[in-house]
Amino acid sequence: MAVCYDKKSKTISINTEHTTYQMKIGPYGVLMHTYYGERISGEDMSYLFRYEDIGFSPAMGDAGMDRTVSLDTMPQEMPSFNVGDYRAEGIRVQHGDGSYALDLRYVSHEIIEGKYSLDGLPAMYADSPVKGDASEGGLIGENSAWSGEKAETLKVVLKDRAKNFFVTLLYGVFENLDIITRACLIENREEKTAVMDKAVSMSIDFMTSDMDIYTFNGRHTMEREAERKRLGKGITSVGSLRGTSSHQHNPFVILCEPEAGEEHGGCYGFAYVYSGNFLAEAECSQLDMLRFTMGIHPSRFKVLLEKGRVFTMPEVIMSYSGNGLGKLSIQFHRAMRNNLCRGKFKNGRRPILINNWEATYFDFNGEKLISIAEEAAKLGIEMLVMDDGWFGKRDFDESGLGDWFPNEEKLGMSLHELIQGVKKKGLSFGIWMEPEMVNEDSRLYREHPDWAITLPGREPGRGRCQLVLDLGRECVREYLYQAICGILDTGDISYVKWDMNRSISDMYNPELAPEQQGEAGHRYVLGLYELLERITQRYPNVLFEGCSGGGGRFDAGMLYYSPQIWCSDDTDAIERLKIQYGTSFGYPISTVGSHVSACPNHQNGRITPLHTRGTVAMAGTFGYELDIGKMSEEDKEEVRAQIQSYKNYFDLIQGGNYYRLTKPEEIFMAWQFVSEDQTKSLVSVVMTSARANAPGCIIRCKGLNPQNKYKEAGTGKIYSGSTLMYGGYLLPKEMGEYQSYQMYFERV
Secondary structure, eight states, X not given: OOEEEXXXXXXXXXXXXXXXXXXXXXXXXOEEEEEEEEOOOOOOGXXXXXOOOOTTOOOOGGGTTOTTOOTTXXXXXXXXXXXXXXXXXXXXXXXXXXXBOBOEEXXXXXXXXXXXXXXXXXXXXXXXXXXXOGGGTOOOOOOSOOOSOOOEEEEEEEEESSSSEEEEEEEEEEXXXXXXXXEEEEEEOSSSOEEXXXXXXXXXXXXXXXXXXXXXXXXXXXXXXXXXXXXXXXXEEEEEOSSSSOSSBOSEEEEEOXXXXXXXXXXXXEEEEOOSOEEEEEEEOTTSOEEEEEEEOOTTOOEEEOTTOEEEOOEEEEEEESXXXXXXXXXXXXXXXXXXXXXXXXXXXXXXXXXSHHHHTTOXXXXXXXXXXXXXXXXXXXXXXXXXSSBSSOSSTTBOTTOOSBOHHHHTSOHHHHHHHHHHTXXXXXXXXXXXXXXXXXXXXXXXXXXXXXXTTSOOOOBTTBEEBOTTXXXXXXXXXXXXXXXXXXXXXXXXXXXXXXXXXXXXXXXXXXXXXXXXXXXXXXXXXXXXXXXXXXXXTSEEEEOBTTBTTOSHHHHTTOSEEEOOSOOOHHHXXXXXXXXXXXXXXXXXXXXXXXXXXXXXXXXXXXXXXXXHHXXXXXXXXXXXXXXXXXXXXXXXXXXXXXXXXXXXXXXXXXXXXXXXXXXXXXXXXXXXXXXXXXXXXXXXXXXXXXXXXXXXXXXXXXXXXXXXXXXXXXXXXXXXXXXXEEOOTTOOTTOEEEEEEEEO
């Protein structure tokens, strides 16, 4: 079994193929965290902790005069609150008698075959789900997708020392993936209502704070820039209050040893399976211990826990690598690709599409789209996606959102006729929607202005001239469900791009009492998940792509419903290199929406060779966003070649191991795909900075079998794996700025 309990030492050890995670039932029933790292043989790791009197760290209440036992110095699985631990709390609660406190102690644990699931929330899944009763602090629900991966669940029940307040810690163990997931169920069994205004899904206390932290930050059109810095005393935090996981800060964090690199050093990764406001905190304590927590952001968050209510916290995916950042990324890629994404498209090749947005913007009709489809078919493109402007009164972004019925006057035909026209040209049909939004100039808003999120008595803030529909309300979700079904039932629609083009502000739900308004943001996210679940289950043959102004909601929660997410609204190939570099640390290449765009680029005006734009887009789902009618015959031939190359390399790109070969600040960017059996590899290079009289540029490959011989397709030369990895490959000297180069190696 992956989970083992030692009665003598009172330790619970979770073992994956290469890692061990251990906790111990410590003094007075405190559940201590004792170890997470390289796999060990099962010793009680609490010997690393020293009990001693630390000044101004009060002893536990039930320890009497024993000054050596303090919650302020003990490593805990779920931190206490206001009972002597002054570090970042895990769950902050005010009980019915007005007291603020939480002092959790071990009650019981259970080891269960299968992976838990969470009521109303996305979560990783395994070969078979675990079911149970939430009202008893149990496990809930049933996954709609299984994988070939086995898993176990550890359930640990904790209780407050003085109150009937319970926290059930859930651990999902994917032994072969080196993945552990964490979530928790919070339940008040007191007669009086408790108020919770902070809750984390997981907490882990490390015995050392000598670590660096990687966060992935940015803005609209420049998401997930990797930032690494040394942790110092106090709290380092990253989070979002935008109602979504946000462009600005991604809910994926890495802690690593200061000397860790791509191929060496200890690294811990944490991905939040949640799409709303979040907070991750890393606190270095007075004793140089490190506490890391991840949960829902406490600002404007408040939950009333009536007797018997169970609050389910979202899941965190955790993984450890002792062999550097590259190995950690591969572990997350495999887990998300196979055990988080669902449906027929999660491992299948997605259609190579062309989106009309950068070709036409709002200026199109049905005939123009059919003509684009006709030209696209000649190049080998497989799908036409009709973007914004096809519905309601929508010729600019100030009107129409919410009116999800085709504008047949603008199209010059019905939606069904348009779909059939595109299909006759040999392409499948996809469509853009933004269901969560509404314009004030729309039929929907005029009929239901109260459905938009606004604060009473205040003029609302507008983003992109639009307001947000409150998906926390059932009436709104039902309207959207019926409207979306009405569109998707019109004809053979194979793809939906689900967009969201603003952050949420003015959060308020008129259906909630004043004291419940702290739940409005979380209920929005739950409502979104419920709607997506209904839609994706009803249309299992439709490929859904997530989008929020590009990568504003690029998170593990959304990947449960859409196996790909539009990476960024910045389609410039050179800036995409940095965006896709940061994204690759936590998210699979198969989830990265990436297209060849128009040139000069519509975001920054840069002119980049078509070949290079194709090379960059191949590190993703691949497609086009440009006007085919303006392309030369030479460019069209290049497109045909790109499409054929992508098809040839698809299995390698989608299912192979991904390696970062360079960093963004170097004069060229390079990345590599290697098949699981190490027989094939594709290396891509883009020169980002040309230099006069430059020295030779050498790339050292990764992930190959040192004993294998590999033939490079372009030159026919044969190299050993060891030569390519330790000696390297010399790039052609004629490569200039923004030029790209691809090398395909196959074992001989």
